[in-house]
Amino acid sequence: HFLAQYFSTKVVLITPGRSANVENRTRQVSAKLSHHAISLVEFTCFLGQKPDEPLVMFGDIIVDPQVRNADPCTANDCKWPKSSDGKVYVPYVISNQYSTQKKSTIECGLRSFHTKTCIRFVPRTNQQDFLNITSLSGCYSSVGRRGNGQVLSLNRDGCVYFSVVQHEILHALGFHHEHTRRDRDGHVKILEKNIEPGKEHNFEKHNTINLQTPYDYNSIMHYKRCAFSVNGQPTILPIPDNNVAIGFATQMSPNDILRINRLYKCHRCHFKIVINHKSCQN
Secondary structure, eight states, rough: OOOTTTTTOOOOOTTTTTTTHHHHHHHHHHHHHHHHHHOHHHHHHHHOOOSSSSOTTTTTTEGGGGGGTTTTTTTTTGGGOOOTTEEEEEEEEEOOOSOOOHHHHHHHHHHHTTHHHHHEEEOSSSSSSEEEEEEOEEEEESSSSSSSSEEEEEEETTTTTHHHHHHHHHHHHTTTOOGTTTEEEEEEEEGGGBBOOOGGGGGGOOOOOOOOOOOOOOOOOOOOOOOOOOOSSEEEESSOOTTTOSSSSSSSSHHHHHHHHTTTTTTGEEEOOOOOGGGGOO
């Protein structure tokens, strides 16, 4: 597809001597894709990671080394707390690294959760736990509330798109990638022979609870079929119908929204008037 000619599946390790070159390449790619939804997997691979930044596994998830082998969001303390008014307030800070337009795109992505859930993103005042939205070398987030100012990286030259904001925020609210669900084997086949060596961990299953919702090929949390491919062949194959499209969502699916509402026990009276998300996209 059109992304193939612009992205490499190889990880680029950004060092001080190469940062400017990588940044220039990122700007070129961003300009070419200005009217399209961004593939999170390709951007994460393309941008790479600085040695002094958080460990990023599963494509775009920050994992604390102490809990690397655990699912960090099976416990209640991974959720953001609900207020007495029935809403879940998530404080955030947006770095001044972003232009006015890109900051507006991020805020629009945050507000999109207000329309169909009880989640409310609010500018931080003095709260101890908050999202620190900043421009580091990729698109990534922790899974669930991790305490203090947890990093949610949206690289200003490649990650500030409505769909990417929603995807990373869903991680921060406690959700994993769709293809790592514990019941995924009945819906997709992982073709390990096509996975780039060293990237197998991106396809490990998690002991997810799924909240009584079906596997969703249209989830914004689903990888594309050639994610982390070493040879251009599929790494994820939908079954039994191999022709089902996966990984092309541009906004949260109804199941994505339903899961938020079930996890946080939201009530419809806390939803706001729907906004037009198209005004948020670049």
